[in-house]
Amino acid sequence: MAERARRQRLIVGTVVGLAILGYLLWFPQQQAPADVRLWTTAIYFGIAAMGLNLLTGYNGQVSIGHGAFFGIGAYTTAILVNDHGWSLLATIPVAAALAFVVGVAVGIPALRVKGLYLALVTLGLAVVFPDLTKKFVRGVGGTNLVRVPSASLRPPEWMPGGLQPDQWGFYLALTISLALLGGVWLIVRGRFGRALIAVRDHEAAATTVGVDLARTKVLAFALSALYAGVAGALSVQVTGIANAEKIGTFNLSILFLVAVVIGGTATVFGPLIGGFLVVMIQEQTTDFVADPPFLSGFLSGKEVLSPAIFGIMLIVLMYFLPDGIVGGFRRLLRRILTRRQPAEPLGASVAP
Amino acid sequence: MTVFLSQIMNGIQNGVIYASLGLAIVLIFRTTGILNFAQGEMALFSTYVTWELTRLGLPVWLAIIVSMILAFIGGALIERIVIRPFEQSSPLVLVIVTIGLFLAFNALAQLFFGVEAKALPRAYPDRNWLIGGVSLRSDTLVLIAVLAVECLLLWALLQRTKVGLALRAVASNADSARLLGVSAATMLMLGWGLAAALGCLAGALVVPTTSGLTAGSMQGILVFAFAGVALGGFDSPIGAVVGGLIIGIADALTRQYVPALAGIEIIVPFGLILVVLLLRPQGLFGHVKVERV
Amino acid sequence: MTGAGAPARLTVDEVRVEFGGIVALADLSFTVEERQICALIGPNGAGKTTLFNCVSRLYEPTAGTIRFGDTDLLGEPAHRIAAHGITRTFQNLALFPALTVLENVMLGAHAKREREHARRAQALEVLERLDLAHLASHHAAGLPYGTLKRVELARALAAHPRMLMLDEPAAGLTHSEVDELAELVRTLHTELDMSVLLVEHHMQMVMAISEKIVVLDFGSKIAEGTPTDISGDPRVIEAYLGHPDDREGA
Structure with missing residues (x-):
């Protein structure tokens, strides 16, 4: 019975997934570059959220500093492209590797720091990073803003089709995100995924079955940093710059966490959905406020209202969907499915 | 030597500000177990209210008292309306909720009061005394005095009154407290109300010493206040005070004496926190949660 | 075995x-x-x-x-x-409720380096022996206390x-x-x-x-x-x- 339900879900899921994929492949050909860039932003946001989900959702280590890893990826790419003439594509593995290494460096002291304290130490990361870039990065006019030449945003020669930079960026991000999604899926359903969850839920028990706590937690940090670094590298393709200022990095870090939670912590697809939502809602509330369908006298032009609406929406969303979109969806599915089939009898082996 | 002492004074003045906001953070953590990301923005909003009241003609000290009362009510209401529905939720969900509050308050403050910087008048005259070559500002004295009074009153409230006992009971185990007849609902609201009032006072005293009241006024302070609380221990009011002071002093001394770190002085306070937490994961004054296997 | x-x-x-x-x-x-x-x-x-x-x-x-x-x-x-x-059980039940019964038992053999399908087969074998195989896909929570204790025992046995x-x-x-x-x-x-x-x-x-x-x-x-x-x-x-x-x- 359970097997059939699983197979049904798998078939439905695959069909839906293919349909979505088809739409996404066709999408950039039809939309304006600004919209394509927006969706690309949503994709790399999802990538960062996927990584953070591994660390926070599956492994229980809360970080509000991943904006820093994102920044490391972005600056690596921007500097290699702008100052050293690399192709943007080639910088991505380097950005990933560098972010990974820094992730290890952060993950090791993080072993001793738990819970809220860890969250605040990672906050320190997000706060320190912009200052570090201001001190050590030579960008435009002596600031920490690095701009890449627009020629570097064009697709590589071996790429057919005469794509525009925004379209190329979209397909690039989409491909990478699917690969990284596959990575998450493999991790989560395998031995390391079980270890992540075991460490999150009961460290002592995890140790006694042979899980190396330190290695698991540091690796979780490093992987999450890698994902954020890749997202940062991709952001350069979209925005053409790498920039870090205090509020920006802090905001990013928080938004990644928001994306993880509203998508559904410890789910495979949740972060992608969450990333998409965060980017789109921010965009929509800004549009809404700039050109509102009602209350126009009060609302219009008050761009500052958009974060207020976003903030209130977050609270409302958390109330109705505390386990995120995917969590809520699962609950809905379960309710629908169990209404059609009676629950299996349990505990047949309990002592009479 | 005088330079050193002056920097210590600077550090103390800043540290006292971080400690004041930190006290509010610890109060909410002790009573409701939540880390309130919105603490700074709630203080910001209350400070805007104070400014509005002075604009309407109230003398500054009266404006501060009135807005503290309003903040108290507001804080209690926030707890009741926004936080209480999430009483059973996971810590992550609560973090998102307070983030939502943070965004909302910041934006609403700008919405109601406009985006231009406001000049908030002082509640006391700005004076400077020279003692042995070290300049002592009235700001510093007042802030220290206010913090000391706050600490004393909080201590007295929590340790010496029935209400304080009830507050601590609810913080420790809300269900048991309810079974004993304590109204957990009232205590939770009280905790948030007090914290909001403390935050309001902190904002009203700090802002006049800066270049003006703007939307970003409290964000830097919040980060340092969090840092101080992490250093001192989340569940310890003493920790908030000592932590905040240490952060303030460390920051000031770094700016003065370590030019190699110019522009990235902020590394020192956070580095300090990391070092302390590595040696004492519960902060200087925090309590360890023992897990029985 | x-x-x-x-x-x-x-x-x-x-x-x-x-x-x-x-x-x-x-x-x-x-x-x-x-x-x-x-x-x-x-x-x-x-x-x-x-x-x-x-x-x-x-x-x-x-x-x-x-x-x-x-x-x-x-x-x-x-x-x-x-x-x-050396494996053990705990006084206060230390299962991983977010994982299924089968996954909990597979974790028991975490220290052993083997392919996933072999690990799964062995875990199922242990579950069979303890009369728990029908609960393999059930989360290790929401089950009778005695059953959960048996799951923990199965986990401790998974690595022989x-x-x-x-x-x-x-x-x-x-x-x-x-x-x-x-x-x-x-x-x-x-x-x-x-x-x-x-x-x-x-x-x-x-x-x-x-x-x-x-x-x-x-x-x-x-x-x-x-x-x-x-x-x-x-x-x-x-x-x-x-x-x-x-x-x-x-």
């Missing part, structure tokens, strides 16, 4: 554990012979779980040695103990341990469940060629299955011997010997 290695003798030698000023274990020495079922009994606070936690390397003794076969356990990090063939440590396995079980458990432990002990060290308050079960009993009180060993020796020992009787109900049924 074949064992991962030959059972070995556990030698606890002059182990001392102090927490601040409190002495939890005072120069404790005893052995668990190969293929032996040994029970640790004693009043609450006597140090039984502390000893377990020392073997698991969750606690660090102040003095003494613990050897398992040729290996000095105190030189090993905690996560390597499972690889040496050379020594199985059970921390109050009978706690919270009904009378008939305890009888079933005793029978189960005896059967597994024979079929799986391992030694068993258990901490238990349920005297009926202890007397029924143990080959050796070590009695602790205030961190020291006050008696050691067969069930017959122990039940007659005046020091043990004086320190504690279970509830009158338990002794009636023995």
